[in-house]
Amino acid sequence: MNAPTPHLTRAPEAADRVGLAQGVGAYIVWGLLPLFFAALKSVGAMEVVAHRILWSLLLLAVVIVAGRRGPALLAAVRNPRALVMLAGSATLISVNWLTYIWAVTNQHVLAASLGYFLNPLVNVVIGVLLLGERLTRVQTAAVGLAGVGVLVLAVAAGAGLWISLLLAFTFAFYGLIRKVAPVGSIEGLTVETVLLAPFAAAFLIWLGPANSFGATPGLSLLIASTGIITATPLLLFAAAARRLRYATLGLLQYIAPTLQFLCAVVVFGERMTTAHMACFAFIWSGLALYAVHGGITAGAAKRRAAAG
Numbered sequence: 001m002n003a004p005t006p007h008l009t010r011a012p013e014a015a016d017r018v019g020l021a022q023g024v025g026a027y028i029v030w031g032l033l034p035l036f037f038a039a040l041k042s043v044g045a046m047e048v049v050a051h052r053i054l055w056s057l058l059l060l061a062v063v064i065v066a067g068r069r070g071p072a073l074l075a076a077v078r079n080p081r082a083l084v085m086l087a088g089s090a091t092l093i094s095v096n097w098l099t100y101i102w103a104v105t106n107q108h109v110l111a112a113s114l115g116y117f118l119n120p121l122v123n124v125v126i127g128v129l130l131l132g133e134r135l136t137r138v139q140t141a142a143v144g145l146a147g148v149g150v151l152v153l154a155v156a157a158g159a160g161l162w163i164s165l166l167l168a169f170t171f172a173f174y175g176l177i178r179k180v181a182p183v184g185s186i187e188g189l190t191v192e193t194v195l196l197a198p199f200a201a202a203f204l205i206w207l208g209p210a211n212s213f214g215a216t217p218g219l220s221l222l223i224a225s226t227g228i229i230t231a232t233p234l235l236l237f238a239a240a241a242r243r244l245r246y247a248t249l250g251l252l253q254y255i256a257p258t259l260q261f262l263c264a265v266v267v268f269g270e271r272m273t274t275a276h277m278a279c280f281a282f283i284w285s286g287l288a289l290y291a292v293h294g295g296i297t298a299g300a301a302k303r304r305a306a307a308g
Contacts, residue, residue: 023252029233031263036229045101047204049098050200050201051213051224052229053094055226055228059228060231079183090192093234108270112164113264115163121143123249123253136293146286149282150283153275251290
């Protein structure tokens with residue numbers, strides 16, 4: 001590590017509260033993103049991703065300079081292991097962005113929300129298989145319910161299932177890499193963005209006059225604000241990932257797909273099929289079971305600690 005992680009320098013209780021606030025904030029922003037990207041539907045998904053990268057880099061440069069984090073950034077760049085891991089996470093997040101933006105601008109917000117409903121439970125499985133976290137029988141049943149939901153949609157030949165699965169797995173493994181990478185949240189995101197920037201710049205140069213930036217003042221402002229809308233929740237998420245258990249972080253994530261689901265049905269008027277309703281019912285049941293069990297377990301632990 002380049003510096004002690006926050007949970008080693010603060011009381012565990014304080015670190016948990018801060019981590020929870022960071023995680024909740026990140027997922028609220030992500031949950032409302034369909035409203036933002038719907039306003040950019042006239043811009044191609046790849047172009048939006050390219051602008052997200054370059055405007056995020058500009059914002060992160062300001063953060064690095066203002067926060068005097070140059071030495072920490074330089075240390076991250078000089079760490080070969082960190083660079084390899086961040087190259088992987090950069091690839092995953094760029095695929096995730098491209099898929100998500102394409103889904104929103106092509107009226108597949110429902111499929112996108114399903115992907116992020118699945119993601120918390122994918123996180124749980126990754127926590128067990130790769131991080132050695134243990135599941136109780138109740139938690140295992142919760143994951144099983146989600147699996148049944150996906151199977152129902154797959155059997156019904158859900159056209160958008162590939163969107164859901166790609167979003168769920170790319171972001172789950174992105175979060176895993178960012179949790180274990182030996183680099184701070186700001187420095188890690190900056191290195192990721194620097195690695196992606198040459199490809200983004202090359203694509204926009206290739207577009208030439210077809211580039212949407214500058215077409216109208218309003219559209220240009222929206223495009224420029226992709227930097228803030230991209231970097232802010234990612235910074236919050238990366239910070240939360242270092243403070244919280246991966247299973248806890250996964251549980252928080254249902255905030256975002258709930259908001260996305262509401263946007264899809266209430267705002268964009270997308271139609272839910274019977275297979276969609278069955279799939280969501282199984283996944284929501286799994287999440288509810290996991291959440292209730294987690295609350296009961298945490299309450300019991302606090303009572304034991306108070307009694308001891």
